[in-house]
Amino acid sequence: MNLLRAWLAGLPAYLWSGWGAIASLCLLLAAWEAVSLAYGPLVMPDPRAAFATLWGLIDSGAAWPELAATARRALTGYALSVVAGSVLGLVAGLSMTASMMARPLVTVLMGTPPIAWLVLAMLWFGASDGTPVFTVFVASFPVIFIGALQGTRTLDNQLHGMAAAFRLPRRMMLTDVYLPHVVSYLFPSWIAALGTAWKVVVMAELLATQDGVGAALAVSRSHLDTAATMAWIAAVVGLLLAVEYLVLEPIKREVERWREQGA
Amino acid sequence: MSMGDRTMNAGRGAVTGKGAGNAQSGWSVRLAARPLFMCGFRPFFLLTALHAVLVLLAWGGFLGFGLALPAVAGGPFVWHAHELMFGFGLAAVAGFVLTAVPEFTATPAFAPRVVLRLVLLWLAARAAFWLSGGLAAVAESWLGGEEGQAVARWIGHLPAALLEIGFACALLAAVAPRLWRDPERRHLGFQWGLAAMAMAVAGFHLDVLRGEYPMRWVLVGLGVMMTLVVVAMSRISMRVMNDALDAARARRLPAHTLRRDEEAELELPSYRARPPRRNLAIAAIAVHTVAEYLLPGSPITGWLGLGAAAAVFNLLNDWHVGRALFTRWAFLLYAVYWLLALGYLLLGLARLGAPLAPSAGTHLLAIGAMGLSILAVLCIAGRTHAGYPLDERPRVGAAAVSIVLAALLRAAAGLPDMPASALQLLATLAWITAFALAAWRLGVLFVAARVDGGAGCEEYHAPRAAEAVPP
Numbered sequence: 001m002n003l004l005r006a007w008l009a010g011l012p013a014y015l016w017s018g019w020g021a022i023a024s025l026c027l028l029l030a031a032w033e034a035v036s037l038a039y040g041p042l043v044m045p046d047p048r049a050a051f052a053t054l055w056g057l058i059d060s061g062a063a064w065p066e067l068a069a070t071a072r073r074a075l076t077g078y079a080l081s082v083v084a085g086s087v088l089g090l091v092a093g094l095s096m097t098a099s100m101m102a103r104p105l106v107t108v109l110m111g112t113p114p115i116a117w118l119v120l121a122m123l124w125f126g127a128s129d130g131t132p133v134f135t136v137f138v139a140s141f142p143v144i145f146i147g148a149l150q151g152t153r154t155l156d157n158q159l160h161g162m163a164a165a166f167r168l169p170r171r172m173m174l175t176d177v178y179l180p181h182v183v184s185y186l187f188p189s190w191i192a193a194l195g196t197a198w199k200v201v202v203m204a205e206l207l208a209t210q211d212g213v214g215a216a217l218a219v220s221r222s223h224l225d226t227a228a229t230m231a232w233i234a235a236v237v238g239l240l241l242a243v244e245y246l247v248l249e250p251i252k253r254e255v256e257r258w259r260e261q262g263a
Numbered sequence: 264m265s266m267g268d269r270t271m272n273a274g275r276g277a278v279t280g281k282g283a284g285n286a287q288s289g290w291s292v293r294l295a296a297r298p299l300f301m302c303g304f305r306p307f308f309l310l311t312a313l314h315a316v317l318v319l320l321a322w323g324g325f326l327g328f329g330l331a332l333p334a335v336a337g338g339p340f341v342w343h344a345h346e347l348m349f350g351f352g353l354a355a356v357a358g359f360v361l362t363a364v365p366e367f368t369a370t371p372a373f374a375p376r377v378v379l380r381l382v383l384l385w386l387a388a389r390a391a392f393w394l395s396g397g398l399a400a401v402a403e404s405w406l407g408g409e410e411g412q413a414v415a416r417w418i419g420h421l422p423a424a425l426l427e428i429g430f431a432c433a434l435l436a437a438v439a440p441r442l443w444r445d446p447e448r449r450h451l452g453f454q455w456g457l458a459a460m461a462m463a464v465a466g467f468h469l470d471v472l473r474g475e476y477p478m479r480w481v482l483v484g485l486g487v488m489m490t491l492v493v494v495a496m497s498r499i500s501m502r503v504m505n506d507a508l509d510a511a512r513a514r515r516l517p518a519h520t521l522r523r524d525e526e527a528e529l530e531l532p533s534y535r536a537r538p539p540r541r542n543l544a545i546a547a548i549a550v551h552t553v554a555e556y557l558l559p560g561s562p563i564t565g566w567l568g569l570g571a572a573a574a575v576f577n578l579l580n581d582w583h584v585g586r587a588l589f590t591r592w593a594f595l596l597y598a599v600y601w602l603l604a605l606g607y608l609l610l611g612l613a614r615l616g617a618p619l620a621p622s623a624g625t626h627l628l629a630i631g632a633m634g635l636s637i638l639a640v641l642c643i644a645g646r647t648h649a650g651y652p653l654d655e656r657p658r659v660g661a662a663a664v665s666i667v668l669a670a671l672l673r674a675a676a677g678l679p680d681m682p683a684s685a686l687q688l689l690a691t692l693a694w695i696t697a698f699a700l701a702a703w704r705l706g707v708l709f710v711a712a713r714v715d716g717g718a719g720c721e722e723y724h725a726p727r728a729a730e731a732v733p734p
Contacts, residue, residue, distance in 0.1 A: 012583075019577035020540065023547055026570030030554075033563045046562065048615065 014250055021245070042226060050230035057231060067235065069212040073129055074201040077136025078194060085141045085193070086186060089148025099149055106149075109142040114200050122208050132204035132212070139200040140193035147189025151182035180255075187255050191248050198240050291379060298712040300375035302720035303361025305709040306382045308645045311355040311637060312702035314389075316695050318346045323691040326684065334396030336420060336471045337478065344481040347629060349427060349464055350389055352488050355637040356460065357381060357434050359495060360453055362648055362720050364438040367498070368445040372720045373437065381433060388426035395423045417472060424468035431461035452494040452545075459487040479556055485628055486552025489603060490545045492636045493578070497536035499643060500582075500596050504534035507587040533584075540578050547574035551607065560614060560621075568611025568624070575604035592653065595639050595663055602631030602670055609674065623677025630694065631670030638666055641701050647723045649708045650715035658704060662697040669693035 029047050036046040045053075057063040092098040117138045121131040155178065163177050205214025213232050220228035299305050322343050324330035332339045361381070365372045399419025406415055435457045442454045463484040470477035551567040558564055582588060582597055610624030642659050646652070669690040676686035715723060 013580070016583065017577070017580050019573045019580070020543060023543060023570045023573035023577055026566050026573055027547075027550070030563050030566035030570065033561075033566055037561070037563065047566070048562070 010250065010253075018245065042224070045227040045230055047230075049227045050234055053227045054231035054234055057228075057235075063235060066211060066213050066216050067239070069209075070201055070205060070214065070236075071239075073132040073205070073212065074136055074197045076129075077133040077201065078140055078197040080133070081137045081141040081144055081193060081197070082190060084137075085144030085189075086148045089145040090152050090182070092145075093149045093152025099153060102145070102149065106142045106145055109138065112138075114139045114203065118204050118207060121204070127209060129209075131208040132201050132214075135204040136197045136201050140197045143193040143196060144186070144189045147185050147192075148182070151185030154185070155181055183255050187252050191244065191252065194244070194248070195240065198236065202236055291376075295375040295379045297710075299710050300378050300382075301713070301718070302648060303373050303378045303381075304358040304645060304648055304720070306378060307354050307358030307361065307385075308641050309702065309706050309709045310382070310385065311351055311358060312641065312698045312706065314346070314351050314354060315634075315698035316702060318343070318351065319691050319695050319698075323688060323695070326691065327688050333393040334400070335392060336395065336399070336416060337476055341476075341478060341481070344478060345392070345467065346389075348481050348484045348488070349431075349467070350392075352484070352633055352637070353431065353434075353460065353464075354385060355640065356457070356488075356491060357385070357430075359640055359644065360434065360438045360457065362644060363495075363498070364441055364450070364453065365720065366722075367450045368441045370441045377437065381430070381437070384426060384430045384433060388423065388430050391423035391426045395419045398422070413474065416474065420468070420471050424472060428461065428465050428468060431457070431464045435461055450498075453491070456487060456491040456494060460484060460491070463487055479559060482625070483552055483556055485625060485633075486548055486555070488633055489548050489552075489628060492599065492603065492632055493541060493544055493548070493575075495640070496596055496599060496636060497541050499640070500593075501534065501536050503592045503596060503643070504582070504584070504587070507590040507593040508534060508584065510590070511585070511587040534581065537581055540574075540581060544571070544574040544578045547571040548607075562615055565611045565614030565616075568607045568614060570611075572604045572607035572611060575600055575607065579604075591655070591660065592639075592643065595635070595642075595659075598663070598667060599632055599636045599639065602627055602635060602667070606632060606674075609677075613677075618679045620677035623674040626673040626677070626690075627670050630666065630673055630690070634670065634694065634697075635663065635666045638662055638697060638701060641705055645705050646708065648720050649705075650713040650717045650721070650723050651708060652723055654704075658700055662700045665693040665697040665700075669697070 032044070032047050036044040041049065054063070092102045114135060118131070118135045121134045125131040125134060159177055163173055168177070201212075202214040202217065205212035206218050207214075209215050213236055217229060217232050220226075220232065294300070299309070321330070321332055325332050325339055332342050335342045335345070337345075361373050361378060364370075396419065399415045402418040403411055403415035406412075435454070438457065439454050442448070442450050463480050466483065467477045467480035470480060547567070548571050551564065551571045554561070554564045554567050579597070579600055582593075582600070587593060588597060606624050606627030608624070609619060609627060610621055613619050613621040613624055642654060642662075646654055672686045672693065673690035675681055676683040676690065717723070
C-alpha cells in the first residue's frame with residue numbers, strides 16, 4: 001500500500017522526466033527519417049508513413065488480436081520462467097555446492113541460441129502455443145536464475161551476524177534483511193528477462209505460428225510491405241517501452257531506493 | 264564591496280584601456296562620464312528597449328498601412344528579422360555580458376570608454392544597415408549596367424557588413440579573455456555563444472554580398488540566441504528560484520529554530536540548474552539549428568524540432584519545486600522555457616506536415632523566448648545593477664503579459680484559417696506596449712545617477728532593518 005502511494009505521489013514528476021527520453025527518441029526518429037530519405041521508401045519508409053500504417057492497423061482493429069496473442073504467449077512463458085528461475089535460483093544460492101554446479105548449466109542455457117531452442121520446440125510442440133511459450137521460457141529462465149543466485153550469494157554475512165546478535169525475529173529478518181537485498185538483484189533480472197521474452201516471442205511467431213505479431217511480420221515481409229513491417233516493429237517496441245518505463249521502472253526505483261540512501 | 268575595493272577596480276579599469284584615452288576628444292570623455300555609461304547594461308538595455316519599439320512601429324506601419332521601410336538587400340522581411348535578431352537581440356546580449364561577465368569572473372567592470380565605443384559601433388551599424396539600400400541605389404545610378412549592379416550592392420552593403428561584424432567581434436574580444444582566464448572556466452558557454460553569434464552575423468553579410476537570400480543566417484542567429492537564453496537563464500534562475508524558495512521557507516517558519524529549519528529544508532527542495540539537462544537542451548537546439556541550416560524545411564529538421572522541444576521540457580524537471588514556482592520572478596523565467604519549448608514544438612510539427620506556417624514557431628521563439636527573457640533580464644539585472652530593488656509593481660506583470668500575448672497572437676497568425684494580418688497587428692501593438700513601458704520606466708533609471716550610494720555595476724543591497732532606521 002505504501003509502495004502504491006509513493007508510486008502515485010512520484011508519478012507526475014516521474015512522467016515529466018520522460019521528456020528526456022522523448023528528446024533522444026526524437027533524435028532516433030530524425031536518423032530514421034534521414035535513412036529513409038537517402039535510400040527511398042522501399043528500403044525504409046519514413047516514420048510518418050510507418051506510424052500512419054500502425055494507426056490504420058489499430059483503427060481497423062486488426063492490430064489488437066495479434067498483439068493480444070503475442071502478449072499472451074510472451075507473458076505465459078515469462079511467468080513460468082519468473083517462478084521457476086526465482087525459486088530455483090534462490091534455492092541454488094543457499095548452497096555453495098549447488099551454485100557451483102548450477103553455473104556451467106546456466107552458461108550452457110545462455111550460450112544456446114534461442115533459434116536452436118525454437119527448432120527443437122517446433123519439433124516437440126508443432127504449430128501450437130507451446131512452441132513460442134517454451135522458447136520464451138528457455139530464453140528468459142537463465143537471466144532470472146542468475147539474478148536470484150547472485151542475490152542470495154551476495155547476502156552480507158556481517159549483516160546476518162548482526163541481525164542474529166540482536167535476536168531479530170525471523171519475520172523481520174526476512175522482510176528487512178534478506179528481502180530488500182534479494183529483490184534488488186531479482187527485480188532488474190526480471191526486467192531484463194521481460195525484454196528478452198518480448199523479443200524472442202516475436203522471433204518464435206515469425207517461424208512457428210499463424211497469428212501474432214511475428215506472423216504479421218512474416219506476411220508483411222512476403223508482401224515487401226516495409227511500412228507495415230516498421231509499423232509492427234514500432235508497435236512491439238512501443239509496448240515494451242511503455243511497460244518498462246510506466247510500470248517496471250518506477251517500481252524498480254522504489255525497490256532500490258534503500259541502496260542510494262545507504263550510499 | 265568596500266570603498267577600498269571600488270577605487271582599486273576603478274584603477275584597474277583605467278589600466279585596461281590605457282593609451283587609447285589620450286587620442287579621445289573632449290566630447291567623448293564628457294559623454295563617457297555620464298551616468299548612462301556607468302555600466303555596460305545601461306546604454307545597451309535602453310537601446311534594446313527603444314530599438315524594439317522603433318523597429319516594430321516601422322513594421323506595424325508597413326504591415327498595416329503600407330508605409331515604406333528602409334530598403335535593404337532581401338526586402339522588408341529581411342530588414343524586420345535582421346533588426347530584431349542582430350540589432351535588438353545582440354544589443355541585449357551586449358548589455359548582459361558586459362555586466363554579467365565581470366561579475367561572474369570577479370574582474371573589474373568595463374570602463375565607460377569601452378562601453379561608449381561599443382555603443383557607437385552598434386549605432387553606426389544600425390545606421391549603415393538602414394542606409395545600405397539607398398547607398399546601393401545611388402551607386403547603381405552612377406555605375407549602371409549588369410556589372411555595376413553587383414558592385415553597387417557591395418558598395419551599399421559593405422559598411423553595414425564591416426560595422427556589424429566588427430561589433431559582434433569586438434563584443435567577443437571584450438569578454439572572451441576574462442571568461443578564458445577564469446580559473447574554473449565555468450562560463451565559457453557565453454564565449455561559444457558569442458562566437459557562434461558573430462559567425463551568424465558574418466554569414467548573413469557574406470550572403471548579402473554574394474547576392475543570396477540571407478534569411479537562413481537569421482535563423483542560425485535565432486538558434487544561437489536560444490542557447491544563450493538557456494545558458495543565461497540558468498545563471499539568473501539559480502538566484503531567482505532560491506530567493507523564492509527562501510521566501511516560501513520563511514513564510515512557513517515564523518520563529519527560526521534550527522530544528523524546524525532543518526525540517527523545512529527537507530520539505531522544500533532547493534533549486535539547482537543542473538548541467539546535464541541543460542547540456543542536453545543546448546545540444547538539441549544546436550543540432551536543430553545546424554539541420555535547419557543544412558536541410559531547410561526537411562522532415563528530419565521536424566523530428567529534431569520535436570526533440571529540442573522535449574529537451575527543453577525536460578529542463579523544467581529542475582523547476583518543479585512546488586508553490587515557490589508561482590511567484591512573480593520565478594514564473595516569469597519559467598514561462599520563457601514554456602514558450603521556448605512550444606516554439607520548437609510548432610516548428611517541428613510544421614516541418615512534419617502539420618497545417619501551420621513555420622513562422623508561428625519561429626515567432627514563439629523570437630517574441631516569446633527571446634523577447635520575454637530579454638524583458639526579464641531588463642527588469643531583473645537592469646534594476647538591481649542600477650541600484651534599485653526588484654520592481655514588485657503591476658507594470659512588470661503588464662509588460663510580461665503583453666509580450667506573451669504578442670507571442671501567442673503572432674503564433675496564432677500562422678495557424679490555418681486565422682485573420683493573419685489583424686493578429687499580426689495586434690501582436691505588434693502588444694510588443695510595442697511592453698517595450699515602450701520598459702524603455703520609459705527603466706530608461707529613466709539608466710540615464711540617472713545611482714541613488715543608493717553604489718557605483719558602477721554594483722548590485723542593490725537591501726538595507727538591513729537596523730541601517731534603514733535613521734539614528
